[in-house]
């Protein structure tokens with residue numbers, strides 16, 4: 001039986017203006033047809049969208065240079081280990097755009113509409129993560145926080161999610177996110193990871209050399225790479 005204190009956030013309000021979606025679509029040019037598609041989709045999405053998140057407030061129990069132990073699970077990552085100190089407050093989490101948006105069916109031929117819905121789902125997931133960050137920061141009076149996700153760096157690969165999910169018990173029952181044996185999350189627009197306090201903001205992108213990544217949140221730094229993995 002799981003006795004950890006599991007917090008579920010399922011009252012996350014989500015609202016979007018067409019301009020926000022169009023900006024995030026990063027189109028070279030918008031036009032009235034695209035704007036009409038976005039408006040039409042938002043009319044379908046907003047009444048049913050239900051982004052959610054689940055987290056636990058925990059501590060680092062043990063660590064060495066290559067791994068950290070949290071709630072009896074051993075996570076293997078040099079970068080995670082460098083970011084966490086013994087007895088540091090940590091918040092393992094799973095967040096999602098919500099399975100309600102998976103029910104919206106669009107013809108696979110309609111590439112533009114499919115892309116637009118994908119962007120809306122990403123924005124719903126972003127809203128869930130922002131609310132989660134705001135909640136733990138306020139509730140536990142934290143200063144600067146950062147987070148890491150299995151799969152964002154080769155140093156902490158995707159299969160590490162198989163250790164993260166059991167910390168919450170049945171995540172599918174709690175917030176509708178299913179983890180496959182190949183470590184894919186469904187809905188696809190879901191995210192799992194660990195929030196932690198940090199003196200300065202940490203982003204995995206600082207250690208990731210991938211060029212032209214549309215999701216990049218921080219500049220790649222060879223000094224940071226040397227500091228963490230040198």
Ligand code: SF4
Pocket residue numbers: 152153204205208209210213214215216217
């Ligand atoms: S640069 Fe892109 S691929 Fe690399 S960690 Fe950041 S978001 Fe992920």
